[in-house]
Amino acid sequence: MTDQKVSGFSTRQLHVGTSAAPATPRAxxxxxxxxxxxDSFEQGVAHFGEGTGYGYTRIGNPTIDAVEAKLADLEGGTRALLVGSGQAAVSTAILALAGAGDHIVSSTHIYEGSRGLFLDLLPRLGISITFVDDIANIDAWRAAITENTKVLFGESISNAANLLxxxxxxxxxxxxxxxxxxxxxxxATPYLFRPLEHGAALSVHSASKFLSGHGxxxxxxxxxxxxxxxxxxAARFAHLVAPSRLGGASFAEKYGADTFTGYAKESVAPRLGxxxxxxxxxxxxxxxxxxSLRVREHSRQALALARYLADHPAVxxxxYVGLAGHPNHALAQELLPRGYGSVFSFTLRGGRDAAAHVVNNVQTFTHMTxxxxxxxLVLHPESTSHAFRTPQEREEVGVHPGTLRVSVGLEEIDDLIADLDRVL
Ligand SMILES: Cc1ncc(COP(=O)(O)O)c(C=O)c1O
Structure with a gap:
């Protein structure tokens, strides 16, 4: 504690009252x-030498570590890396695996931001991409793989056609x-589906969505x-199995089963920031x-709204994969026993004008991306999220002029139905 009698005002305003009494908060x-x-010279040396303790938040922070432990556990994984956005999670994961001269294979049915990363930025870094349209066709995935392929990528439930x-x-x-x-x-969130339990090596999330949940x-x-x-x-992932720059242990030796996240956490995220x-x-x-409470309720509400819309003459x-008519419904019954999620698309007979009428006149739904x-929430993908795909590319992923995407929230279901009923 800085002494008022011997220290000046500027020193005291910086040093007094910056450490709280030790206590164990429940939150x-x-x-x-x-x-x-x-706390000592030796502690600084150990932190930089062996990575013990905490030094700088870009490298490690107890709050961030605790959240990583929670999300790793919920997802059924061994280790997690929390970053500043879902987009950062996708790019960090890819850059932990692939570099110049490498190739990745991705589902066509992915978020536009991931697609933009794969199409526009990764090629500038020397990473090429092949998209698979028919994601249920395993031969199409096999045919896309080359000797330089370092990543296979897809979304468990896709936007906009709700493909599994x-x-x-x-x-x-x-x-x-x-x-x-x-x-x-x-x-899907880990409450509905855990890809790691089905053999995926890594899973990624935009935590901006259901994990945080409140927008x-x-x-x-x-x-x-x-x-x-x-x-x-070793031949495919030389950067993970080669000795360190100074001749020490490789990442594979250091992190064993968690080599990907160990490398991403030590060498990709702290460098890209x-x-x-x-x-x-x-x-x-x-x-x-x-x-669990939210996603269970989101799913229940979405199913009720999808059923209402399926019966509406304007639709x-x-x-929605929860409806019997969806091509993946049988698979969904097997893979998603707890519910089918909150997000789906529906297409109006009246095309773009009808869709514009809905987004301009809903009151309980919020119009946003x-x-x-x-x-x-409601959005018109053709004119917003999917505006940078060609009409044919949009058709391939189920985005038509009259298509609207909804993310069904936790308001009373009767109010949601009444809001759409009024404007349809
Ligand atoms: C499926 C999916 N992945 C990744 C992202 C990117 O996440 P963020 O917006 O948190 O960067 C989004 C954003 O909408 C998304 O829908």
């Missing part, structure tokens, strides 16, 4: 700090070829299944505490 403490003090990704089949192909499967599990935070997470042994595939704020990490953890089709909020 997760928010360590909102750029860095941590070293057969994770087990593509993961098995990946294991056969020594290529990790990365699954974006944002729409107040941006974040992302990578979770390692702890099942992909990079040392068995997509660090999440400890405050946002806390908000994600707080949201995750009610994940041409409803793409987001999903996984406790509030119900």
């Amino acid at each position: 997760l403490p928010i360590h909102l700090t750029a860095g941590f003090t070293f 990704f057969d994770v087990s089949a593509v993961a098995a192909l990946g294991r056969e070829c020594g290529i990790p499967l990365v699954v974006d599990n944002t729409f 107040s935070v941006i974040g992302g997470v990578i979770v390692d299944g702890g099942t992909f042994d990079a040392s068995l595939h 997509p660090t999440i704020s400890p405050l946002n990490a806390f908000l994600i953890a707080q949201g995750a505490e009610t994940l 041409e089709s409803v793409d 987001h999903l996984g909020d406790v509030r119900s």
Whole structure:
């Protein structure tokens, strides 16, 4: 404590009242700090030499670590890396695996931001991409793989057609070829589906969506299944099995089953810097505490709304995997016993004008580009999220001029139906 009698005003305003009494709060403490003090010279040496303790939040922070442990556990993985956005989770995961001269294979049915990363940015870094349209066709995945392929990528439930990704089949192909499967599990959440239990090597999420759940935070997470042994595939993942720059242990030797996230955490995220704020990490953890309650209710509400829409004369089709008519419904019954999620699309007979009328006149639904909020949201993909695809590309993923996407929230279902009933 700085002494008032001997220290000046400026010194006291900086040093007095910056350490709280030790106590054990029941809620997760928010360590909102750029860095941590070293108690001794030796502690600083150990931190930099062996990675013990905490030094700087970009490298490690107790709040962020606690949230990583929670999300790794919920996802059924061994280790997690929390970053500043879902987009950062996807790019960090890919860059942990692939570099210049490499190739990745991805489902066509993915979030536009991931698609933009794969189409526009990764090729500039020397990473090429092949898309698979018919994701249920395992031969199409096999045919896309080359000797330089480092990643297979897909979304467990896709936007906009609500297609289910057969994770087990593509993961098995990946294991056969020594290529990790990365699954974006944002729409399903670990409450409904856990890709790592079906053989995926890594799963990623936009934590901005259901994990945090209240539309107040941006974040992302990578979770390692702890099942992909990079040392068995040394030729494909030389950067993980080669000795360190100074001749020390390789990442595979250091991190064993968690080599991907160990490398991403030590060598990719701290270098590229997509660090999440400890405050946002806390908000994600707080949201995750009610994940099961929210997602169960979201799914129940979405099913009721999808059934209502399927019977409405103004509606041409409803793409919800929970409806018996959806092409993946049988698989969904097997893979998603707890519910089918909150997000789906439906197409109006009246085309773009009818869709514009709906978004301009709904009152309980909010017109915005987001999903996984406790509030119900609506968006017209053709003119917004999918505006940068060609008409043919849009048709292929189920986005038509009259298509609207909804993320069904937790308002009373009667109010949601009444809101749409009034405007349809
Ligand atoms: C499936 C999916 N993955 C990744 C992202 C990117 O996440 P963020 O917006 O948190 O960067 C989104 C965002 O909408 C998404 O829907």
